[in-house]
Structures are given as structure tokens and as C-alpha cells.
Amino acid sequence: MIPREVMQNIRRIQINTSHVVDDLLAGGWHSAFKGRGIEFEEVRPYQVGDDIRAIDWNVTARAGEPFVKLFREEREMSVMMLVDLSASQDFGTQHQTKRQLVTELGATLAYSAIKNNDKVGLTLFTDQIEKAVPPRKGTRHVLRLIRELLYCSPIGQGTNIQTALDHLGRTASRRSVVFLISDFQDRGFEKTLRVTRRKHDIVPIMVADRRETEMPNVGQVRLRDPETGKLISIDTSSRRHRDRFAERMAARIEATETLFRRLRMEPIRIFTGEDFVEPLQRFFHQRETRT
Incomplete structure (x- = not known):
């Protein structure tokens, strides 16, 4: 028996995301993605x-x-969502963590898929595979995916995108649309991504919080990397330190986006506390105009 509080949370997300799909996304999805x-x-x-x-x-x-x-x-497609549940996803300063944002985003993508009569599956990963749900159709199936997005308790802390892509390669026998949802705090997955892209239509979705690139002036602080546990001390009152932090984060983001461009992939960037519908609509429209 699923606890009542769990069902209420699932139902809330179902109502919110169904409304978004009905009003904004269903048509865009149909036009943006072709069948196999x-x-x-x-x-x-x-x-x-x-x-x-x-x-x-x-x-x-x-x-x-x-x-x-x-x-x-x-027209029927298989849609796979590869969702990063590493410890850094629990960060958020805009009334929402990255994981909460990912849950609503994943629900929206799942409902968009089934309204187009597509199958949708889910793989949750950290530095290992945490949960894998094969593609199926139907509202009941989407409710299960939402439950997993909400309540899966990951064992791992880090991020290993190569592990998720390798798992996709072993389990997805037919060409699929793959939404790779992560903050991409990982390296060394380019070769696997390049190989996987030859078979699947991969859409990277970069999830972020504005504070990850803009450090506030709050004096001396200690910061802990949620994935490695490493602690550092930094004086945020120093403009030089704040600028250096911003430059390093901007370089990391640019390196990831450069990788996607080199592989001719189109990433979508979304931020906690902000509407993710507009970036999705823009992406769907761009895809539609090219097909």
C-alpha cells in the first residue's frame, strides 16, 4: 500500500504536468520528433x-x-530518460532543488510521450545504476515513473554518465529518443556519448542553480562537495575569489557545451526556480523547423 502522502505528491505533480502538456507541449513534441x-x-x-x-x-x-x-x-517511438540522482542534485537556492526540478521535468516529458502514443522508460543513475524501468505506455506507468523520481533513495553519491550510457547500450535494442538529464559534473564520457549518439537521438538537458556560478558576498565560508565530500574554505568577501570562482564554473559549463556542439547535439539549459517550459518549447520549435 502506497502511503497517502506519497500518493498526494504524485497526484500533485500529475495535475501540474498534465496541464503543462495539454496546453503547451503536446503539439510541439509531435512535430519535433519523428517515428523510427x-x-x-x-x-x-x-x-x-x-x-x-x-x-x-x-x-x-x-x-x-x-x-x-x-x-x-x-510514429510510435521509444523514449528513454536517463536521470542523474547524484548528491549534487540535492542543491537548490531558488525555492527548489535540482532534483525537484528534474522530477517535474521528467513527469512533463513522460506525459508528452504517452500523449503521442510513445513508450517511455526511465534509468536513474549516480556513479552506478540505481533503478531501471523499461519503456511502456499508459498513465499508470507514468505514475510509477513519477514515484521513482520522487522517492528513489540512491546508494551512490557521484556522477558516472558513461555507466548510464553503457546501460542504455545493453538494454535499448531499438533506436530511441534519449533525454540525458544531469548537471554534468562528470568527465570522461565523450567517447561513449559519441558511440551512443550513432544509434540514438540524444537530447542533453543541463540542470543548474544560479548560485552554482554566482557566489554571494557572505564572508568566510566552508564549502563541501556533495559528491566527493571534499571541504574547502573560501573568503567570499574577496572580489578576486568570487570572480575566480565564476570563471572556473563558466569554463566548466563552456567545456560541456563545446563537447555537445562538437557532437552536433543541442543541449537544453534549465534552472531551479525558473520556468522550464519556455526552453522546451524553443527546443521543440527549432527541431520542428529543421524536419
């Missing part, structure tokens, strides 16, 4: 103007007159 290809539908007699490459020579030989194959687009 075309499938055979039927044959019919050849008509003037038909492409001769579509002639079914076996049927033509049996019938004694030319017939052509007709195909239709296969």
Missing part, C-alpha cells in the same frame, strides 16, 4: 507518376501488371 521510420502498408496497381523504385516486382510478376508498394510513417 516507415513500414509497409499495402500494394496497389501502378499509376502514372508513381516512383518506379516502389514497384513490387514479385507481385508484378504474379499479376502480370505493375504493382507498387505503399508505406506509412511509423
Whole structure:
């Protein structure tokens, strides 16, 4: 039996995200992503103007007159969400942690998928695979994904994106749309990402909090890296220290975005405490105009 408080939280997110999908995202999703290809539908007699490459020579030989194959687009897709649950996701200064933002974002993507009659699955990871839910359809399935996003208690603390991509490679037999959702506090995954991209349509979503790049002036403080536990002391009253911190964080972000550009991938950046719908809409629109 699921506790009542848990059901209330799941229901709240269901209501909020369903409204967003209905009003803003469903059409954009349908236009932005194509199905996995075309499938055979039927044959019919050849008509003037038909492409001769579509002639079914076996049927033509049996019938004694030319017939052509007709195909239709296969719209159904498999959608996978690879979601980072490392310890740094518990950070947030804008009335929301990164994990809370990721939960609402994941729910929105999942509902968008099932409204397009697509299957959707979920892999939660840290420096290991924490939970894997295979792609399925239906509202009940999405409610399960929301529950996992809300209440999965990860064992690991760090981030290993390569582990998540390797797991995808072993478990996803067909081409999928893959939302890779993380703050990308990791290195060394470029080769695996490059290989995975050849098979799957990967959309990186970079989750961040503004305070991660803008240190306030609050005097002498001790900071702890949530993933490694490492402690450092810093005098935030020093403008030089604040500027150096901002430069280092900006360089890390730029390095990640440069990697995506090199692989011809389009990252989406979203921030805690801010509306994530507009960045998603902009991304969907850009995808639509290119298809």
C-alpha cells in the first residue's frame, strides 16, 4: 500500500504536468520528433507518376501488371530518460532543488510521450545504476515513473554518465529518443556519448542553480562537495575569489557545451526556480523547423 502522502505528491505533480502538456507541449513534441521510420502498408496497381523504385516486382510478376508498394510513417517511438540522482542534485537556492526540478521535468516529458502514443522508460543513475524501468505506455506507468523520481533513495553519491550510457547500450535494442538529464559534473564520457549518439537521438538537458556560478558576498565560508565530500574554505568577501570562482564554473559549463556542439547535439539549459517550459518549447520549435 502506497502511503497517502506519497500518493498526494504524485497526484500533485500529475495535475501540474498534465496541464503543462495539454496546453503547451503536446503539439510541439509531435512535430519535433519523428517515428523510427516507415513500414509497409499495402500494394496497389501502378499509376502514372508513381516512383518506379516502389514497384513490387514479385507481385508484378504474379499479376502480370505493375504493382507498387505503399508505406506509412511509423510514429510510435521509444523514449528513454536517463536521470542523474547524484548528491549534487540535492542543491537548490531558488525555492527548489535540482532534483525537484528534474522530477517535474521528467513527469512533463513522460506525459508528452504517452500523449503521442510513445513508450517511455526511465534509468536513474549516480556513479552506478540505481533503478531501471523499461519503456511502456499508459498513465499508470507514468505514475510509477513519477514515484521513482520522487522517492528513489540512491546508494551512490557521484556522477558516472558513461555507466548510464553503457546501460542504455545493453538494454535499448531499438533506436530511441534519449533525454540525458544531469548537471554534468562528470568527465570522461565523450567517447561513449559519441558511440551512443550513432544509434540514438540524444537530447542533453543541463540542470543548474544560479548560485552554482554566482557566489554571494557572505564572508568566510566552508564549502563541501556533495559528491566527493571534499571541504574547502573560501573568503567570499574577496572580489578576486568570487570572480575566480565564476570563471572556473563558466569554463566548466563552456567545456560541456563545446563537447555537445562538437557532437552536433543541442543541449537544453534549465534552472531551479525558473520556468522550464519556455526552453522546451524553443527546443521543440527549432527541431520542428529543421524536419
